[in-house]
Amino acid sequence: xxxxxxxxxxxxVGGFVGISSSLYVVVSLFAxxxxxxxxxxxxxxxxxx
Numbered sequence: 001x002x003x004x005x006x007x008x009x010x011x012x013v014g015g016f017v018g019i020s021s022s023l024y025v026v027v028s029l030f031a032x033x034x035x036x037x038x039x040x041x042x043x044x045x046x047x048x049x
Contacts (some may be wrong), residue, residue, distance in 0.1 A: 039045045 036047050040047050
């Protein structure tokens with residue numbers, strides 16, 4: 001069974017969108033935690049604000 005070119009494009013684009021959205025969530029999670037820890041150390045602000 002041969003997969004058509006259009007289906008390959010949909011598979012590749014869907015995979016790229018899934019990977020990029022997952023990477024965005026992971027990077028933003030660590031960036032937010034890092035920023036909160038930085039504010040806690042420098043200014044004494046609560047981590048929950």
